Amino acid sequence: MSEANGSDAADQPTSEKLVELAKRRGYFFQSSGAYGGVGGFYTFGPQGASLKGNVEDAWRDRFAVAEGNMEIDAPTIMPEPVFEASGHLEGFDDMLVECPECGESHRADHVVEDNTSYEDAESLPIPEVEEVIAEYELVCPSCGAGLADQAVETFNLMFDTNIGPGDSQPGYLRPETAQGIFVEFPRLKEYARNQLPFGVTQIGRAYRNEISPRRSIIRTREFTQAELEYFVDPETDEPPLERVADVEVRLYPVGEQNDEDGSEIETTIGDAVEEGVIADEWVAYFLGVAKPWYEAVGVDMDRFRFRQHLSGERAHYAADCWDAESEIDGNWIEMAGFANRTDYDLSKHEEYSEDRFTVFKQYDEPKTVERATVDPDMSYLGPEFGGAAQEVVSELETLAERDRSAFEGETVEIELEGESHELPVEKTGFSVDEETIAGEHVTPHVIEPSFGVDRVVYTVLHHAYSEDEVDGEERTYLELDPEVAPTFVGVFPLQSDDELEAVANDVVDDLRKAGLSVTYDDSGNIGRRYRRQDEVGTPFCVTIDYETVEAEETTVTVRERDSTEQKRLAVDDLAETLAAIRNGDREFEAL
Ligand SMILES: Nc1ncnc2c1ncn2[C@@H]1O[C@H](COP(=O)(O)OP(=O)(O)OP(=O)(O)O)[C@@H](O)[C@H]1O
Numbered sequence: 130m131s132e133a134n135g136s137d138a139a140d141q142p143t144s145e146k147l148v149e150l151a152k153r154r155g156y157f158f159q160s161s162g163a164y165g166g167v168g169g170f171y172t173f174g175p176q177g178a179s180l181k182g183n184v185e186d187a188w189r190d191r192f193a194v195a196e197g198n199m200e201i202d203a204p205t206i207m208p209e210p211v212f213e214a215s216g217h218l219e220g221f222d223d224m225l226v227e228c229p230e231c232g233e234s235h236r237a238d239h240v241v242e243d244n245t246s247y248e249d250a251e252s253l254p255i256p257e258v259e260e261v262i263a264e265y266e267l268v269c270p271s272c273g274a275g276l277a278d279q280a281v282e283t284f285n286l287m288f289d290t291n292i293g294p295g296d297s298q299p300g301y302l303r304p305e306t307a308q309g310i311f312v313e314f315p316r317l318k319e320y321a322r323n324q325l326p327f328g329v330t331q332i333g334r335a336y337r338n339e340i341s342p343r344r345s346i347i348r349t350r351e352f353t354q355a356e357l358e359y360f361v362d363p364e365t366d367e368p369p370l371e372r373v374a375d376v377e378v379r380l381y382p383v384g385e386q387n388d389e390d391g392s393e394i395e396t397t398i399g400d401a402v403e404e405g406v407i408a409d410e411w412v413a414y415f416l417g418v419a420k421p422w423y424e425a426v427g428v429d430m431d432r433f434r435f436r437q438h439l440s441g442e443r444a445h446y447a448a449d450c451w452d453a454e455s456e457i458d459g460n461w462i463e464m465a466g467f468a469n470r471t472d473y474d475l476s477k478h479e480e481y482s483e484d485r486f487t488v489f490k491q492y493d494e495p496k497t498v499e500r501a502t503v504d505p506d507m508s509y510l511g512p513e514f515g516g517a518a519q520e521v522v523s524e525l526e527t528l529a530e531r532d533r534s535a536f537e538g539e540t541v542e543i544e545l546e547g548e549s550h551e552l553p554v555e556k557t558g559f560s561v562d563e564e565t566i567a568g569e570h571v572t573p574h575v576i577e578p579s580f581g582v583d584r585v586v587y588t589v590l591h592h593a594y595s596e597d598e599v600d601g602e603e604r605t606y607l608e609l610d611p612e613v614a615p616t617f618v619g620v621f622p623l624q625s626d627d628e629l630e631a632v633a634n635d636v637v638d639d640l641r642k643a644g645l646s647v648t649y650d651d652s653g654n655i656g657r658r659y660r661r662q663d664e665v666g667t668p669f670c671v672t673i674d675y676e677t678v679e680a681e682e683t684t685v686t687v688r689e690r691d692s693t694e695q696k697r698l699a700v701d702d703l704a705e706t707l708a709a710i711r712n713g714d715r716e717f718e719a720l
Pocket residue numbers: 130131305337339346347348349350351352353354463464465466579580581582583584
């Protein structure tokens with residue numbers, strides 16, 4: 130969980146201006162404002178909810194529909210045993226340091242990273258973080274009091290609750306949507322007809338009790354994830370790399386693979402795999418799918434890269450992890466993580482639950498195998514080992530499976546509670562038999578692209594934020610891609626006039642029937658109405674003026690947001706033309 134510093138000079142005002150615009154125009158704002166607001170919770174307003182919905186739809190189209198994956202929708206509260214198995218109860222912690230003066234809590238690793246040259250303080254042991262804080266005499270970001278003598282503690286980020294009355298069944302709000310997929314694996318594999326590989330997606334809320342939520346919707350306590358868990362047979366399944374081999378990417382790998390000045394390299398997915406820069410082919414495949422997706426929803430590719438996790442940052446089970454990052458005011462922020470989680474999650478749930486988290490893999494031809502078994506003589510073991518006889522049986526069974534040579538002599542040696550015992554082989558009933566088997570149980574490996582939707586929304590808005598001058602006046606506009614813009618077209622009658630309003634209402638109906646999202650606005654002067662839609666990021670505005678109602682052919686003015694260029698179009702063709710522009714089949718300039 131780190132935020133690497135980018136190389137460009139900070140341009141803090143854009144974020145501040147964006148947050149102000151987002152509130153004014155209905156993108157997002159802090160929740161429960163009437164009660165003073167609460168840190169880390171945001172409400173998406175009408176524009177924001179629509180933009181977020183469009184981003185989610187675009188993700189679903191690419192990662193579920195186009196890839197042939199299933200989508201599920203699981204509960205956000207899950208019982209404690211799930212998180213015992215997943216490891217979240219034990220280890221989903223951040224480092225906390227509390228200010229002795231103002232009492233504010235801060236992420237100790239962030240305090241270190243923000244004020245020293247450490248890039249990966251999260252991976253340092255706590256005593257070392259305490260030492261760095263003392264050595265650099267770091268202070269509380271809120272009030273400036275010294276933190277040198279403060280203890281750094283671990284803090285579990287899960288929100289807990291009780292399921293039902295009383296406290297007999299503790300539950301937790303899920304900190305990632307992934308567990309909702311893993312726990313249902315025994316059923317999901319049936320829907321996939323027990324055939325690997327297959328993928329399951331989920332778009333939904335996740336909850337983390339972040340120590341210091343910050344940067345508006347970038348770090349919140351309730352956020353939306355879009356995750357794909359792709360289950361593969363590690364022995365035989367290979368990704369269709371040829372589909373993404375030519376995708377150009379900017380990579381920021383760790384260590385020696387950096388180019389000479391230690392920064393990013395520009396390459397293709399195919400070359401990166403060939404040269405070993407991206408070690409895991411499955412991860413490489415999904416990076417290749419993700420890059421054009423980010424571009425399509427409006428992330429500026431000059432401010433986008435994939436960064437390899439530093440070794441201390443990786444989950445212990447993941448061999449090679451990459452993050453998709455966007456540049457925001459000179460800082461790189463993580464938008465998504467791509468990891469091969471191996472068989473870690475499924476094996477853990479198999480161990481902790483009563484179900485099977487494997488897939489039965491049928492061989493093309495049945496195989497004959499030798500199997501070593503034991504059938505101990507209990508009339509010997511009973512008197513010899515008493516209450517421990519059953520344990521001896523299990524020891525012998527395990528030994529026969531693992532090391533049949535142990536049964537080659539006259540006696541066999543086993544260990545019971547650290548003590549070694551010898552018993553005659555003839556009393557173990559050891560034998561090797563031939564068996565025909567049709568297949569084997571395989572624990573799939575899981576490849577996980579894990580996207581944060583809120584951070585995509587924030588990046589898209591930040592990268593779309595633009596200022597220019599029109600007719601001598603400063604203008605702010607959001608250069609949003611038509612695919613995700615909350616409103617595609619604004620319709621205005623030039624003045625308050627029954628005749629103009631009637632035509633305008635007909636135009637609104639026509640455009641809505643064509644599937645376009647339309648807003649109608651008849652308040653204020655026309656310049657102000659254009660500015661309003663510019664700030665919302667509406668790609669086109671249509672104005673109904675006196676020429677519309679007086680001329681023989683009914684035409685309207687269509688204005689394009691970015692160029693502010695205006696053209697007159699016949700009302701009869703309007704819906705069709707605008708729909709074609711939205712679908713990318715026609716261009717405004719060419720009309
Ligand atoms: N507190 C949060 N607020 C908003 N989005 C988040 C938050 N935590 C995680 N995400 C999103 O979920 C994605 C996947 O979660 P993951 O567990 O990989 O994040 P993480 O590495 O813990 O993030 P970070 O390092 O920023 O805390 C992240 O890439 C991010 O987009």
